[in-house]
Amino acid sequence: MKNWKKKLSFILVLLLIAVLTACGSTNEETNGEESGVSNKELSIGQINWAENIAVTNMWKAILEEKGYNVKLTVLDMGVTIKALESGELDASLEIWLPVQDAHYLKEYQDTVNFSESTWFDHAKVGLVVPTYLEEVNSVDDLNEHKELFNGEIIGFDPGAGTMEVTEQLIKDYNLEFELLPSSEPAMIAKIGEAIGDEEPIVAPLWSPHSVFSKYDLKFLDDPQNTFGGVEKIHHATRQGFEEDYPKVSEWFNNWKMDDQQIGELITYVEGAEDPLDGAKKWIEENQELVDQWVK
Structure with missing residues (x-):
C-alpha cells in the first residue's frame, strides 16, 4: 500500500511538472506575441539611389532595434511597384509626387497603398x-x-519615374537629343569625369542628393514645367500592410526629414564601409528625432 502511494505521488509530481512546463511555454509564446516581433520579417525594396540607400538602411536599423527582421531587396522602380502589388514586398520608401511617379500612382492606385503622408x-x-x-x-x-x-542626355535607371518624365521633356521641347539609360552610380561617375576635365554634360538629377555637395551643378530652367515644381516624397506599402503592421505603418506616417537631416544621413551612409553602420551612427546622433517618429 505504501509503495502504491509513493508511486502515485511520484506520478502526480511528474504530471504537475508537465503542466507547469506547458503553462510556461504557453505564457512565453503569448508574451512573445504581445511584446515581441522577432518572428516578423519585413521586406523593403531598395533602389540604388543615394537617398534611397540611406533611408532604407536607416529604417532597417530602427526596425531591427525594435525587434523586427528586415530584409532589403534591391530592385528597380518598376519591379518594386509590381512586387508591392503582388505582396512580395511590404514597403517602398520613395515615391515622388505629384509628377515623377504619377504614372505609377495612376496605374497601381487600386492595388498598392500610396501614403498621403x-x-x-x-x-x-x-x-x-x-x-x-x-x-x-x-x-x-x-x-x-x-x-x-x-x-x-546621360541618364540612370530605365523605368525610373524621372527617366519617363525626361523622355516626355524631350518630346515637349522637340529636343534633338537621345536619353542614354545606365544606373545612378554610372551617371554620377560620368558627371564627375566630365567636371574633372571641364567638359560639358547634361543629366537628369534630383535634390536631395549628395552630388550637389561634391560638384557645382545648376538646374536648367524648365519653362514648360514638364518636370513640375516642388516634389514631395511619399512611401508605399502592399495592401494589408497597415493591418499586419499597425505600429510600423504609424511610424512611417510620422517620419519627416529636412534638407540638412537627409544630407547628413546620406553623408554618413556613403562614408561608412557598411551602409547600415553609417545609418546607425546617424541614428545615435539624432535619437530625439527618431524617437518622435516611433513614439
Whole structure:
C-alpha cells in the first residue's frame, strides 16, 4: 500500500511538472506575441539611389532595434511597384509626387497603398549641367548647343519615374537629343569625369542628393514645367500592410526629414564601409528625432 502511494505521488509530481512546463511555454509564446516581433520579417525594396540607400538602411536599423527582421531587396522602380502589388514586398520608401511617379500612382492606385503622408517636402527634379557652362541655362538652350553634348542626355535607371518624365521633356521641347539609360552610380561617375576635365554634360538629377555637395551643378530652367515644381516624397506599402503592421505603418506616417537631416544621413551612409553602420551612427546622433517618429 505504501509503495502504491509513493508511486502515485511520484506520478502526480511528474504530471504537475508537465503542466507547469506547458503553462510556461504557453505564457512565453503569448508574451512573445504581445511584446515581441522577432518572428516578423519585413521586406523593403531598395533602389540604388543615394537617398534611397540611406533611408532604407536607416529604417532597417530602427526596425531591427525594435525587434523586427528586415530584409532589403534591391530592385528597380518598376519591379518594386509590381512586387508591392503582388505582396512580395511590404514597403517602398520613395515615391515622388505629384509628377515623377504619377504614372505609377495612376496605374497601381487600386492595388498598392500610396501614403498621403510625406517624409520630404521640398524635392526638386530637372536637367542639370555644370555651372561653368554659362551659355546653357534653360532646356530651350539645349538644341542650340546640341554638338556640345553630342546630342546625349546621360541618364540612370530605365523605368525610373524621372527617366519617363525626361523622355516626355524631350518630346515637349522637340529636343534633338537621345536619353542614354545606365544606373545612378554610372551617371554620377560620368558627371564627375566630365567636371574633372571641364567638359560639358547634361543629366537628369534630383535634390536631395549628395552630388550637389561634391560638384557645382545648376538646374536648367524648365519653362514648360514638364518636370513640375516642388516634389514631395511619399512611401508605399502592399495592401494589408497597415493591418499586419499597425505600429510600423504609424511610424512611417510620422517620419519627416529636412534638407540638412537627409544630407547628413546620406553623408554618413556613403562614408561608412557598411551602409547600415553609417545609418546607425546617424541614428545615435539624432535619437530625439527618431524617437518622435516611433513614439
